[in-house]
Amino acid sequence: MALPIRILTAVPICDGHDSAINTINLEFIRHGIEVVYLGFHRYVGDIVRAAIQEDVAAIGISSYNGGHIDFFADVVSQLKKNGANDIAVFGGGGGTITHDDARQMKRKGVEEIFFAGTSLTEMADYVKKHYGKRKKRRVKSKPDLALARKLTELEEAASRGGKHQPSNDASAARTKDRTSKVIGFTGPGGAGKTTLIDELVLRFLQRDSKTRIAILSHDPSVIGEGALLGDRATMINSQDDRVFMRSMATRGQAGGLSPATESCLALLARSGFDYVIIETVGTGQEALPFRNKLVDQTVLVMNPDYGARLQLQKIVMLDVADVVVVNKTDLERAKAALAEIEHRLTQNKRKQEIVATVAKRHRDPGVDELFELITKRKRNK
Numbered sequence: 001m002a003l004p005i006r007i008l009t010a011v012p013i014c015d016g017h018d019s020a021i022n023t024i025n026l027e028f029i030r031h032g033i034e035v036v037y038l039g040f041h042r043y044v045g046d047i048v049r050a051a052i053q054e055d056v057a058a059i060g061i062s063s064y065n066g067g068h069i070d071f072f073a074d075v076v077s078q079l080k081k082n083g084a085n086d087i088a089v090f091g092g093g094g095g096t097i098t099h100d101d102a103r104q105m106k107r108k109g110v111e112e113i114f115f116a117g118t119s120l121t122e123m124a125d126y127v128k129k130h131y132g133k134r135k136k137r138r139v140k141s142k143p144d145l146a147l148a149r150k151l152t153e154l155e156e157a158a159s160r161g162g163k164h165q166p167s168n169d170a171s172a173a174r175t176k177d178r179t180s181k182v183i184g185f186t187g188p189g190g191a192g193k194t195t196l197i198d199e200l201v202l203r204f205l206q207r208d209s210k211t212r213i214a215i216l217s218h219d220p221s222v223i224g225e226g227a228l229l230g231d232r233a234t235m236i237n238s239q240d241d242r243v244f245m246r247s248m249a250t251r252g253q254a255g256g257l258s259p260a261t262e263s264c265l266a267l268l269a270r271s272g273f274d275y276v277i278i279e280t281v282g283t284g285q286e287a288l289p290f291r292n293k294l295v296d297q298t299v300l301v302m303n304p305d306y307g308a309r310l311q312l313q314k315i316v317m318l319d320v321a322d323v324v325v326v327n328k329t330d331l332e333r334a335k336a337a338l339a340e341i342e343h344r345l346t347q348n349k350r351k352q353e354i355v356a357t358v359a360k361r362h363r364d365p366g367v368d369e370l371f372e373l374i375t376k377r378k379r380n381k
């Protein structure tokens, strides 16, 4: 099985022109490419850090507001400075980048610039032709580079070997090896998991100047195609040197995680992070993604708009989650939802917490409460 090409795309700082890159991302995915999308208005440092952690073959930058000669050159030079000389840089920006500019940019190490009128297929073919084979990396000693490459190797091994499900014993053994507390976040798409995690990361970073966090985030692979790994585009606080984030595509596995999740998580949880946060894809009623002691604490994030009360009887995660977060409680239906979910949890007759949050709100007291619940409970031994 051919392994998917992974690239990262972004739009530079002070530039909100994201419509071109959104279209181009979709075309790449159709051609089997996994695209980690960082979003718009991004600093050079954030782009380089993300590309290293995601271990991508190349960075595609879409730039319309000028300053592209220096911006692209800065990305190239910071990649080199960080030992990631194997990560290529390419991009476009319609008529804003002239042919003369492009010549200068290439002299500064940019591999290719695409101009107005280039077809989408042409660009996807270029990526497949040039970034399918990984280039040699000279520096291996830097911690993020080494960890990122190991995660790629685990992902590739899992993809080659098909779906692998370690036994209970193997998972339990891994639990003992952990030095980090592992927290699993799951819930339906659109409930606000990523925004909530980003807000929690802000609190982790602020509480202790030494805390390091890893995030393992999942997005679905499109059947027979690539994947849009877009959680980073929502993350603001997680763009920090103390946060190591890795985006994974499900690569054909149902249930919210990827075939390589367990092995990647095991590696991250013994790599010196204080907390490892794992986020599933948006899940359905039947999903139970965190089996075999995969995580130390489970958080189910729900949207108050789940429909009729009867729906709650069908969501199996409500039986097992340690914490149930009802996010978006600024919505009209929130009060009723909180009462219904609370009543549903009483049927389980075990200690489960329920927290009301508005994750998009800065300094939300509900997120503070969730943060305390997460930091209060210790790691399972």
Ligand code: B12
Pocket (backbone or CB within 6 Å): 009, 014, 015, 016, 017, 018, 019, 020, 021, 023, 024, 060, 061, 062, 063, 064, 065, 066, 090, 091, 092, 093, 094, 095, 096, 114, 115, 116, 117, 118, 119, 120, 123
């Ligand atoms: C659409 C658009 C907007 C939309 C943006 C919507 C959005 N969310 O993206 C809106 C209306 C919001 C907008 C706003 C502004 N815009 Co405007 N906008 C454009 C416009 C008309 C089209 C850009 C576009 O999306 N093209 C579609 C893409 C698919 O095609 P393309 O550009 O030809 O790109 C090709 C290749 O370059 C390649 N490519 C592009 N990126 C990448 C990346 C990779 C990785 C690869 C492989 C290839 C690739 O793909 C295409 C293949 O054919 C251009 C003018 C123009 N004709 O280029 C101005 C333009 C870019 N905007 C401009 C300006 C000034 C602004 C504003 C500052 C206006 C204002 N005063 O408010 C704001 C800034 C907004 C912001 N926050 O940054 C100027 C920039 C001038 C400059 N740099 O000197 C331009 C050039 C218009 C002009 N002639 O004055 N804009």
